Amino acid sequence: MSDGRPGAADEPRGGHAPHLIRIFAIWAVLSAIAGPLFYLLVGPHLPPGHMTSAASGDAWDLNVVTTMAIIVVLGVWTYFGYCLVTWRSSRVVGEPVVGRWGRGNLLVQTSWITITTLAVMGLFVFGTIELIVPAGAGGGEGPNPVWTPHTKNPLVVQVIAQQWLFTYRYPSFGGFETTQLILPDHTAIAFHVTSLDVIHDFWAYQLGVKADANPDYDNVAYTTTQQLGHFVVRCDELCGIWHGAMFDYGSIVPKAKFLSWATASENRLAPVTKLLPPFAWTYTPSANGAGGGFYPACATGQVTNCDPFGNVATYGGAAKQSAHETA
Amino acid sequence: MGRTARLGVFFSLLGIAIGLCVFTAMAWIGSAPPTVSFASSQPKGAPVQLHLQTVGAIGTGAHPDWVSYLTQEPDGHWVGTTEWDIPASTVVDVTLDEYDSGSPLRNEYLGLVGAATVGGAPGEGGVIGGLENVNGKAVRVVDGYSGNGIAHTFSVPDLGINVPLPGVDGSSSKFCSEPAPCPTSALHNVITFSFKTPASGVYRWQCFIPCGLSYLYGNGGPMATAGYMAGFIKVVS
Incomplete structure (x- = not known):
């Protein structure tokens, strides 16, 4: 029966609103159950874990984004499922109703554009903020990071990559170098x-730390340790034939144990430390061959901003002082 | 061109392509360095005597100007290889005749015995006693800026082994300039050290001095080719 409106004869009995309301209701119920369940039960166990603030930040980001993805996927599945059940061929006689409803519906179109835009822009804004805020992505922030930790005394650990080995220098402890x-x-x-x-x-x-190691470049990444344990270090840029063998292991240990280890290593490695170049943010070796040498770029004047944070020495001093006070 | 002719051309080209692939694969397989076995010839439990040479240019083969390691087989014959079968849980006494010239290191840290260690503390484990003997003198750290510098290292990161090899005077009239193996009359350093093999497994070893001159950062060519400055220790039970 036509109600007199143009195309009203094409309108399915009962209109479209009940279908949309039902779909929305089913989706809302499913999302209200699955979203919190995933966030609360699965989310805390997502990688990369919680050994550091950066790792926790990564895990939380992954949890939020995955929960959002689950809600979106549930919406799509609910729509598909509803369509398959409600408008399956055995329940519909003849061709599906189309007419003007098949050519467009302003409410559906605007809803679709609005919802998807909000979802995408929301995730974009969330991801961007998480990349910037402290302990966010934990990636390399470069020599001029947009944020620095609140603490003035981070422990500086220099990561020196070379084909095909990582070594680490601890400038707060005499600048000793080690593979540990x-x-x-x-x-x-x-x-x-x-x-x-x-x-x-x-x-x-x-x-939750990942930073490119580029020659003549000091790439900075911050994090705060918050859990004891072991971790794996890998090279993640294809760097030659033994790239696959360029891995290492590390540990987060109690402060007292760290100080004991660092002090012992400083003393034990002193014979080789004295052969190393003075600590610098970058080193400029010869580009070709073994006849290189290992020159601090600061000493050659190639890098002028050699002390961007000015706290290399203070961590060790403060930490040692703290250890003494504790003792 | 008829259909049959086109098919003939297609299958001919396909056959040539397959042949080229097989030839390339076989050539690559055939180019792998031979493995010297110390597992079969060795009395059970007895230390393995591993005698090696490092030379500035091997003088023969596909890359005569490449720096290389050589291995002495149990019968005394020298071969240009870096792959060995060694029994598990066995002490390996290494004698290394170093005939190449040296230089300061890109990273002087690698002058420490045991420096290139994965996971563990440098200098602990790996080389027995944490010392190498250079011409009879026990050494823990080799200064790349003194003497003739350091020519190469023998490093097995997974086993905590890093042995810096002091170089010889490259301008000496007694510097080895003939095809390898170099004669003992040529100028060389004798480096000895020992390590114990773990359970069975395959362990990569390499020189950590970028001695592939004329290659990018010195780590191409011989540094990236098994049989020259890198190889595998196959520990067999």
Whole structure:
């Protein structure tokens, strides 16, 4: 029966509103159940874990984004499922009703554009903020980071990549160099990542830290340790034939144990430390061959901003002082 | 061109392509360095005597100007290889005759015995006693800026082994300039050290000194080719 409106004869009996309301209601109920369940039960166990503030930030970001994705997927599945059940061929006689409803519906169109735009822009804004805020992505922030940790005394650990090995220098402890990456618990860490040859990438997955190691470049990544345990370091830039063998292990240990280890290593490695160049943010080795040498770029004047944070020495002093006070 | 002719051309080209692939694969397989076995010839439990040479240019083969390691087989014959079968849980006494010239290191840290260690503390484990002997003198750290510098290292990161090899005077009239193996009359350093093999497994070893001159950052060519400055220790039970 026509109600006199143009095309009203094409309108399905009962109109479209009940269908949309039903679909929305089913989706809302499913989302209200599945979203919180995933966020609360699965989310806390998502990688990369909670060994550091950056890792926790990554895990939380992943939790939020995955929960949002679940809600979107439920919306799509609910729509598909509703259509399959409601308008399956055995329940509809003849061809599906189209007419003007098949040519467009302003409410549906605007709703679709609005909802998808909000979802995409919301995730874009969320992701952008999470990349910037402290302990966000934990990636390399470069030599001039947009934010620095609130603490003035992060432990500086220099990551030196070379084909095909990572070594680490601890400037707060005499600048000794080692293949062991040991970090104190509940401490702000400033990783200063550089390379002696090609481009490498320092990827400590469980720490939520990933920073490219470029020659002549001091790439900075911050994090704060918050859980004891072991982690794996891998090179994540294809850097030559033994790239696959360029991995290492590290540990987060209690502060007292770290200080004990660092002090012992400083003393034990003193014979080789005295052969190393003075600590610098980058080093400029010869580009070709073994006859290189290992020159601090600061000493050659190629890098002028050699002390961007001015806190290299203070961490060790403060930490040692703290240890003495505790003792 | 008829259909049959077109099919003939297609299958001919396909056959040529397959042949080229097989030839390339076989050539690559055939180019792998031979493996010297110390597992079969060794009395059970007895230390393995591993005798190696490092030379500035191997003088023969596809890359005569490449720097290389050589291995002495149990019968005394020298071969240009870096792959060995060694029994598990066995002490390996290494004697290394170093005939190449040296230089300062790109990273002087690698002058420390045991420096290139994955996971563990440098200098602990790996080389027995944490020392190498250079011409009979026990050494823990080699200064790349003193003497003739460091020519190469023998490094097995997974086993905590890093042995810097002091170089010789490249301008000496006794510098080895003939095809490898170099004679003992040529100028060389004798480096000895020992390590114990773990359980069975395959362990990569390499020189950590970028000695592939004329290659990008010195790590191409011989540094990236098994049989020259890198190889595998196959520990067999």
